[in-house]
Amino acid sequence: MYDVVIMGSGPAGLCAAIYAKRAGLKAVTLEKSPMSGGQVLNTYEVDNYPGLPGINGFDMGMKFREHADKLGCEFLNDSVLSVTPIQKDTELVRAASSNTVDGAGEGAGSNAGFVIETEGGVLHTKTVVAAMGASHAKLGIPGEEELSGMGVSYCATCDGAFFRGRTTAVIGGGDVAVEDAIFLARGCEKVYLIHRRDELRAAKILQEELLSLPNVEVIWDTVVERINGEDQVESISVKNKKTGEEAQIAVDGVFVAVGILPQSEIMADVTACDEKGYLIAGEDCACTTPGIFAAGDIRTKKLRQIITAAADGANAITSVQEYLIEAKNK
Ligand code: NAP
DSSP, rough: OOEEEEEEOHHHHHHHHHHHHHHOOOEEEEESSSSSSGGGGGGGGGSEEETTTBBBBHHHHHHHHHHHHHHHHOOEEEEEEEEEEEOTTTHHHHHHTTTTTSSTTTTTSSSSEEEESSSSSSSEEEEEEOOEEEEEEEOTTTTTTBTTTTTSSOOOOGGGGTTTSSSEEEEOOOOHHHHHHHHHHHTTTEEEEOOSSSSSSOHHHHHHHHHHHEEEEEETTTTEEEHHHESHHHHHHHHEEETTEEEEEESEEEEEEEEEEEEEGGGGGTOBBBBSSBBBBOOTTTTTTTTTTEEEEGOOOOSSOOOOOOHHHHHHHHHHHHHHHHHOOO
16 A cells, blocks of 8 residues: 555656655656656756756756656556545455555545556555646647648657758747747748737747747737648648638648646546646645645646646645545544
């Protein structure tokens, strides 16, 4: 029986792993992908994390993981299939609690811990930290799925090099879209940033950098209606929302950066989510189901950044500790 199973190894999960280890908890961090770091791995440059100005996202992910490894945190490369609360007085509880280190899990909150089914087996834990982050949202337009991997990409730092000296379009107006356009402009001949409004959502400092680049053209108030091409992206069909004017723009690559979706499917039946699928939890990261904590981009929150994800990891483990103490004293 673990004290805590941390699901996900982005900044939130890795920070939770570090705090759990330092707190002396029996913890394991499950990671689906072979590399820790989450979304940060695909970020070219991070310039808003104190002490690490301009650090490459990949290096940052590696640094977080190295820190966890140095402390001896336990990791398991495995995908979670389901999380099931164990109700008190079931056979499962009796079996699970016989392995409990100090008995704190038995009777904790309104349940007696959780069974986590993974592709590789089954784990028992007193608490869960859900830190699975978010994945890329899709446009849902014709050509997007068909040409995915054939010029349509969701990661400029992963695929940008294929478009050196060529023309690309980035779709979106948030931090990711603007960062992607800046990154692509370093190697592409021309980059279009296509945004559905007349104002960008991205940080001011990024907007200023973007607008200073000679090979970037921002196309305002415009939506992409179709991505065209046979075996490879050839053009996009766009429409100006204000004038209704339609046009076709020749591009070799399309980078979709229209936001993120929480990876919360496996939690939907276990704890409450908001209408977008984010796990409902406050600053203490406590979800509506006792014993479940949400950290990072998967949680309902105002600001989704690396630093707030890392802070969630710390807060979640502090809440886990309080929960375990309370359960023990019951
Ligand atoms: P985001 O901030 O939600 O921006 C998504 C953008 O896509 C918005 O401009 C939105 O337009 C546009 N959009 C959404 N659906 C669309 C559609 N169907 N068609 C066309 N455009 C569409 O998402 P993000 O840029 O992926 O960033 C995700 C989170 O990570 C944010 O909280 C962001 O601040 C954070 N982040 C932080 C950093 C950093 O701190 N350095 C870096 C990257 C990301 P509207 O503006 O009209 O809504």
